[in-house]
Amino acid sequence: MINCRICNRKIKQIVNLGKISLVGNFQKKRLKQKKYKISLNYCIFCKHVQISERLNPDLLFKNYLWETGVSSSNIKILKNLLLKLKKLGINKKSKIIEIASNDGSFIKILKNKFSSKVVGIDPARNLAKKANQQKIFTINNYFNFNFSKKIKYKFSKFNFIFARNVVAHVKNPNEIFKGAENILDDNGIFIVEVPHLLSILNQNQYDNIFHEHNGFHSLKSISDLCKLNKMKIFDVDIINSQGGSIRCYISKIKSKKIISIKVKKILNLEKKSKIFSNNKLKNFKYKIISHSKNLYNLLSKLKKRGKKISIYGASGKGQALMQFSKIDKNLIDYVFDKSKLKQGFFTPGTNIKVRDPKNISRNDIDYLLILSWNIKKEIIQQEKKFSSMGGKFIVPFPEPKIIN
Ligand SMILES: [Zn+2]
Incomplete structure (x- = not known):
């Protein structure tokens, strides 16, 4: 077991x-x-x-066939995210890293729009190669705590870290959180997107269950991961991605960021919906x-x-x-x-x-x-x-x- x-x-x-x-x-x-x-x-x-x-992650992710940026629904979700990032202070001085950056199409948009410095990391050889060919600097590797030390040595800390649709994919999500905390600037923001367990259970989306998806997250489970790794959720959006996802805005535990009322609301909604009841x-x-x-x-x-x-x-x-x-x-x-x-x-x-x-x-x-x-x-x-x-x-x- x-x-x-x-x-x-x-x-x-x-x-x-x-x-x-x-x-x-x-x-x-x-x-x-x-x-x-x-x-x-x-x-x-x-x-x-x-x-x-x-399973061995190489079986699943070394040659990955899912490319970002194909559907127009995704583009709309992206536009809203860009507006939010602007409010959160992203600018040309921002240093950004995306964990599981796929073919680099997301950080490429950030680079073009805000002139920020961007770095990607992705285990898929085919996708990292494609990103690098388009001059989006991408490291071909898995992200974990150990590797975050190397990244910190080379790039120091980051103002924004993205982990979109990847936390659910890894065997040990604590590695991503611990690694992110290690390279996050004291005032930096770590943005995590995961399909929402609430939608999966309420809409019977069992087609989400396959070997790439190790975990099915709630705001509670992301909050648990934060607590175990010296961080906190200060804001959250429900987004219409992957059949209903949550986008969590996370900071270091000591950060002075004010916690949005939305965080408590969604945590309560999860409890009321009994998604943790046997x-x-x-x-x-x-x-x-x-x-x-x-x-x-x-x-x-x-x-x-x-x-x-x-x-x-x-x-x-x-x-x-x-x-x-x-x-x-x-x-x-x-x-x-x-x-x-x-x-x-x-x-x-x-x-x-x-x-x-x-x-x-x-x-x-x-x-x-x-x-x-x-x-x-x-x-x-x-x-x-x-x-x-x-x-x-x-x-x-x-x-x-x-x-x-
Ligand atoms: Zn547990």
Whole structure:
């Protein structure tokens, strides 16, 4: 048995989800791929929700196929963040580091807009290389406390540190917090974004459970991490990213920053919503099982009536949901995705070819199941031609539903 990622105490199983192939492992050929166990658990002591499987991170992140900056919904979220950063005093003197900077597209925007000095760090060789080619200085490595000492030696301290969608991805989140505290200026701000456990539980988003996602965070769990690492949350925003995320603004514990009323409000909301109650967590298991069956039944009913079904979205979420619900080539003809890194490849564990959405046509599709449902509006808008010719969309959450 493995202990809690945050407080190191015992964890308890919520649901065993069987075995799935790694959701980022797209292959050039149809292959029988290795599958890995996955289960959801919670900590008896601090209630942090987490998977218990710990894979070698190189398997997951060395060649990472998720690039930032593809969807237009993300751009809107980004614009609001830029406004907030301006208020928080970001300027040309600011020194900024982004942990898991991906292809550098976020810090590139900060560099262009505020003329700040930016550094990125990312373990994916392909993405770090791409960033460096575009003159965004990027270190190809994992960020942890030990490595933060090297960074401090070379760059001294930072005014802004970003960790967007990475805290949930690491085995030991304390390493990120301890490392960030080490290189954070005394008046600096550490900004953390994570999918919100509240949305995951309330909207039944179990497609978030895969090997890249070690933990499912609440404001409470981020607050626990801060307390363990000499920091505090002084502000928080709920953002419409990844199906509902929280963006936490963190400072050193000794900082004089005033704590926003929003922090207390969201902590209270989490408590009131009972997301740490044993019953609600145990109940999640039955919600997952019934949703998964409903989705499979809907698709197989359509298939039996001779309908042709394809999928939009080859994100990790989609690959997890397909495998949990046994949606494979017996039901689905194609998977469409804008990412050029995935087109022409086969989906992990389900072996369906990924194609460019330009090829979406009423000739060979009756129903398009949207697995990148967090950007469904954008997709429906983009595929107007398909729907005007009688094509229909299916959205999986909160309940599988056909929409016109
Ligand atoms: Zn714990």
